[in-house]
Amino acid sequence: MNILGISCFYHDSAAALVRDGKIIAAAQEERFTRKKHDDNFPKHAVEFCLKTAGIDMSQIDVVAFYEKPLVKFERLLRTYFAYAPIGFNSFIKAMPQWIRKKLWMQELLLEELPGFKGKIIYPEHHESHAAAAFFPSPFQDAAFLTIDGVGEWTTTSFGTGRGNKIQIDYEIHFPHSLGLLYSAFTYYTGFKVNSGEYKVMGLAPYGEPKYVDLIYKHLIDLKEDGSFRMNMDYFDFAAGLTMTNAKFDAIFGGPPRKPESRLGQREMDLAKSVQVVTEEIMMRMSKHVRKITGQKNLCLAGGVALNCVANGKLLKERVFENVWIQPAAGDAGSALGAALFGWYQYANNPRNADNKNDTQFASYLGPDFTDAEIEAYLISHDIPYKKHDRSAMVQSVAGILADEKVVGWFQNRMEFGPRALGSRSIIGDARSTKMQSVMNLKIKYRESFRPFAPSVLREKMTDYFDVDY
Ligand SMILES: [Fe+2]
Structure with missing residues (x-):
């Protein structure tokens, strides 16, 4: 059985091909088009996957799209009505793309995949992340934790993977999101949201955690178990066109840094502060997941799992005995997660992990040249x-x-x-x-x-x- 996984139309479009449970190929569209974070339909990545497998589109049995477009649309509508009339501008900006493209995903996929005669499945966004974290991991049983900006509604989830099944037990929903908190600081320190987050992480060691207390006092109510609620008075991402607002500026001493302008100590201190908060949240969450699931193995995915500094601290603290992190932890990796979800969860095929080796082939899954x-x-x-x-x-x-x-x-x-x-x-x-x-x-x-x-x-x-x- 050939399953083609696809993620696209948000950022980092990608395709992956899984044949009888084995990962044959996976690549991001940007690597072919040379357009960073390319969010178009991953035409070239799909072609590459088919070529590597030596098949054509008619031999694909299942296409697995990485999220449920209609549920995401519902989140957009509900968020708009909750904040209306504020947010009208961002609503109007988002609508044409939805009406032209995303609402018609089934038709669009069929149009982009000529010759395909199989079935299309739509796992949830965080199911795709969890599948990408657990199924290629070395573990027969493990806890998983997925943390990102937002999918349909979910921004954080955890649960247990056992054999060929994953089960999500707990979720945090939009607008409360560790990924979006980090992105808010990415925006505020003058970097690009959804791509500059790793620059904030890279800047953090040059700063002092001066703003940590202010973050906890005003922005986020963090509980002992790692769950949290954000105070939306300070953020505009739910309804506005920016991540932060004037109230946020007032607390942190001025407007956001203009992109490309000089970086100062203030940005470094802000980066360090949000990094420290992120590490604390991930640590508390992991301890809680360990306690609730009783598992000794942890699998991580979601964009926040690309924060290798926080991951390093988790490893060092030995919250879990073993940790496996999906190398493509962001939404690109969800193309692979969705395909594996199709093989195990949907088609119910057996999975036998040896608790030693993963099946990701060190993530060398892209094109090669003689x-x-x-x-x-x-x-x-x-x-x-x-x-x-x-x-x-x-x-x-x-x-x-x-x-x-x-x-x-x-x-x-x-x-x-x-x-x-x-x-x-x-x-x-x-x-x-x-x-x-x-x-x-x-x-x-x-x-x-x-x-x-x-x-x-x-x-x-x-x-x-x-x-x-
Ligand atoms: Fe995601």
Whole structure:
């Protein structure tokens, strides 16, 4: 059985193909169109998935769309009526796309997938996240926690995965959302919502958590079990065209930073503060999930699970014995989650995890290119090149890195998810104190504070890092 998972029309469109439970291919549309966070129908990603599987559209049995469009539309309508007449502008702005496209999802999918004769299923947004977290994980049984901005109504969910089934036991609903709280600070510190969140995380270590008390006092009522309610007097995302409002500005000392203007200590302190609050909420939630589910394994997904600093703290505190995080934790990964949901939850096929190995293939699920293809490209574009055998190439690259130079590294299949994991990576010597700024300067439009992930042989890990897992 071939199942095609699709997520699109919000941000980070993607497609994934699962054949008889095995993940065959997954990729984000932006990697083909070179349009960052491309939200169009993932035409190229679908083509790539079919090509990798060696099939055409008529051989797809099920298409799994990553959320329920009508329930999402209902949330939009109800939110509008709850705040009306405030919010009329954002309502009017959102409507044409819904009326032209999203309300007619079934027709639209059939139109975009010529030759498809199978069934279309629509798991809920957080079911897709939970499926992406649990089904590829190494665990036969595990708790899962999904945290993002918002799906239909849900912004946070947890529950248990057992064998071939996931069951969501608890949800937090819109507008109360940790993802949207983080996005509000992303907006306020002058970065782009739904894409600049990782910059806020990268900026946080340069700041002091000066605003934490103000956040708890005014913005969010956090309970011991990690559940929370947000005070919507300070946010405009439910009805307005911005994330925060004048009341928010009054508490945090002025209007949002203008994008591209100079970053100051204030933005760094704000970033640190929302990061500290996020870590505290994730810690409390995880402890509660452990207590309620009694599971020793945890699977994480949803955009907030891309906060690797918070994830690192969870690991370090050993709230759970084992943690597995979906590498494509955002909505792109939900294309994969929806497809796996189709195979296990919907078609009820058995799942036998060995509690050791995951089935995500290190997330190397994207396109690859043969040496002959690469050579043909270099020749046709007049790009000078030298061909080495592998050991000479590794020797030479090690020498270049030791000279504190920066190398573009391209091998095998592309990663699925936002992180470069050694297939399409820019690498440098992490021991060099100037490497971070050298590298950022070499990459166009990158701010100097942006961090890079160090990688190290597992057996050398404790030589460099204060970790023991
Ligand atoms: Fe999501």
